[in-house]
Amino acid sequence: MTSITTSADRDSGMPLYGGADARFLRRRALWNRVASYLLFLAAAASVLVTVGIVYVLIRDSLPFFAKVSLLEFLTDTQWTPVFENARFGVMTLVSATLTVAGIALAVAIPAGLGLAIYLSEYARPTVREAVKPLLELLEGVPTVVYGFFALLFVTPLLQTFIPGLSGFNLLAPGLVMGIMILPYTASVSEDAMRAVPMGLREAGYALGYSRFRVAAKVVIPAALSGITAAFILGMSRAVGETMVVAIAAGQNPNFGFNPLEGASTITAYIVQMAMGDLPHDSIAYHSVFAAGLALFVITLSFNLVGFFLRRRFREVY
């Protein structure tokens, strides 16, 4: 007779089950083990995605950096990859990227903070419950639609106020992107504010603070790391956003921070090159990966800072 023992009755040395029961239990234990391994593999696969990204970006930009020095890449102010005399100064693309992201944040920080304070400190729970879905819907709009809106609605509208605005410019996509990241920054900073314990607010009220003073002097300082994280993560999204700038910001790599002119951002450059037929082993092909690597490094550093700031405010309370 076959018999198995479980860890509990191994001590007593008494076999509990036999025959069909034992076969069932052994098969069950096997499934239990196999399932836990499979689930672990799935979780580990997510790490492989990151490894794959880093591997591909480095492998495919190495041939680029063999021809262009890192110094030239970081200091040149021209980006002319398909010209006879090609020059590769990534700061050209970075300057446009930062300009658009800066405009987006100039919209998203005050609006997002105002909305978060309202939702967390002023709004009734029923209002808050109704508003969150609206924000999610705003987040769900495809970015290509926002791009269409920036190019064919916002730009013509702005041109009636600003006569010198070119058809492709950084201002319109920046403003639209600000609206795009607003739901995200507002909901992350609201989470941070709501995580502040009631007791702190009550202490403020007990001292005779008004609601506004409680928000400004108690809640915001207490939630500051979380709020900062919201805007750093928002910045990261704006830097990595692609379709809005690919449609509305134009494709000329210009170094500078003028929002009224069009300029190519890192992401817009990648799209532009991918639309054409790139010879697989050309320097233009590898320059796409070098630009991608620069983008990845920028967003990764923002994301990591944001991650640890968020984790810190979670730990404090």
Next chain:
Amino acid sequence: MATTDITHDSLARIIAANRRTDVVMASIGILVLMVAGTLLGAVFIDLLASGWERLVNPDFYTNFPSRRPAQAGIISAVVGTSLVMLVTAVIAVPLGVAAGLYLEEYAAKNWLTDLIEINVSNLAGVPSIIYGLLALGLFVYGFGTGETILTAGLTLALLILPVIIVATREAVRSIPQDLREAAYGLGADKWQTVRLYVLPAARPGILTGVIVGLARAIGEAAPVITIGALTFIAFLPPAPLQIESPFINFDWLTSPFTVMPIQMFNWVSRPQAEFHINAAATGVVLMVMTLAMNALAIYIRLRLRRLQR
């Protein structure tokens, strides 16, 4: 010692000032909300008004793209999007749910778990176009899967993986410990508890995440452009189901394709205003689809919350 006289009048003034500040703050919040809501409406109405003449024309839904804007349609983009989403869902859902279950139910508290968690949260923040570069370097040229539906589906699956993992974790975390203990009390082992009790209870929450993730994948253009999706597809991929044995065929996986956001991007990038009408009409279809999916997800979550109360 300096003293402040607190009189009835000065108190009343302070209270009135505080009330005014409250009204101002609440107005700021409501104003931002109204602007955001108005913009969502403006985007939709702008698209609807610009694309109306194509939207009401049935040919738009059954025609292939064309050089003549008045005859161009979105049939190949709609079919492409559906097939790509099929691949994405088949890959991302099991992988994401399994990873979420592992992190919530199995993972020990150690550096490896920390690493996986930081990794998932970082992946959620990686720009979508980087996934496109990963796919271009690894799938298209490395594994030789080419510029096909399979590559696109795989790429978008990786992109929405963090969304599904996070949704699964939240859904699983919200299930009361009692349920697990009851299962163990009946003699279930860990895997039985997870499979028969935890997973079914977490299903609505997971479903919400899956729908939100797929809605995001439908609207994504950047990674699919990077892997080299074409914009002028005047044919349909082979049908997945056929009348002759073996009834299912997988040739469609290796077919070239286009998807709706790319079709829209292509039309909006053309200088001729006639093509912008097509772009707007495609945008309406795209927005209706993604908003409907997001609304469905919100509805499921609200119903779930009411049930749990």
